[in-house]
Amino acid sequence: MEAAQQLLCTWQLQGKLPLREVYSIFHGPCPTLQWMKLLLDGVIVPWHAFISTLAAHQALPTVDNICSRGMPMVNRCVLCGSAMETHQHLFFSCPYSNKVMQGTLTWQGIIRRILNLKHKLNKLARYRCKTWRKKLSCCALAAGIYGLWHERNKRIFVGHCRSPDQLLRWIKYCVCLRMYAWQKGILNYDMLNVLIG
Structure with missing residues (x-):
């Protein structure tokens, strides 16, 4: 000292x-986090990368995080209404989010389940495959995390609800648009961020 x-x-x-x-x-x-490079890649929408980083560090203001700071709240997941809202439940254990995340994986031709965000990001960081395949997986994962967080907030603050299929269509649209922009080299256009974000 x-x-x-x-x-x-x-x-x-x-x-x-x-x-x-x-x-x-x-x-x-x-410590160096290998998976941070994935989220900082220019293909992923900045808002999606930001929310995914917070989710990986379990720093989003979920009800359990707010309650742990001494603020009394009813801890109930707004997506399913049947369990307490934690990061793990909100993104992977909730039936609603499970359907959305499994839908993104099935769409990519992956049959495994995602059990933990940091584990999945570390696995993607070590994943040796074609560049576009890795970028697609990262972009879809970040869009899925952002989409679930956005849906949760819309239900709480606006009262607007989407079905898992509607949210999955929105995620696919975001990922396809972003991958197309990456392929064409037009990722710097602000219009793409307006369309997706």
């Missing part, structure tokens, strides 16, 4: 404070 204080004093005298180095002193080295 004494060495850290000396470094801070030196930086203060020099008039500069490198935040990255200060953070590493107090927090320690950050």
Whole structure:
């Protein structure tokens, strides 16, 4: 701790404070997450990547997270109404979300189930296949996570409900449009983000 204080004093005298180095002193080295590169890929819609990253870290304001901070709420999943809302339930265990996520996998020709988001992302990071196949899988996974979170929020705040099939059609539309844009090299157009986001 004494060495850290000396470094801070030196930086203060020099008039500069490198935040990255200060953070590493107090927090320690950050582990490299292989799956973050997948979500930061330009093919995935930025909003989808952002929500998927929060979901992977279990940092979305689900009812169980809000209750754990001392705010009393009725903990009930708005998608199925039969269980408590946790990250695991909301994205993988809920019958509604299970149908949507299985639909995205079946659409890609995959017959396995997704049990955990971090596990799936790590598996995709190690997956050796053609580039377009990996990009399609990542894009579909992120769109599915975003679509379920968006549906959950619409039900709570707007009262608007979509069936799993309607949500699955929207996810397929987003993924197809994004993959087409990637193939044609027009991912930087703001219009695509407006259409999808």
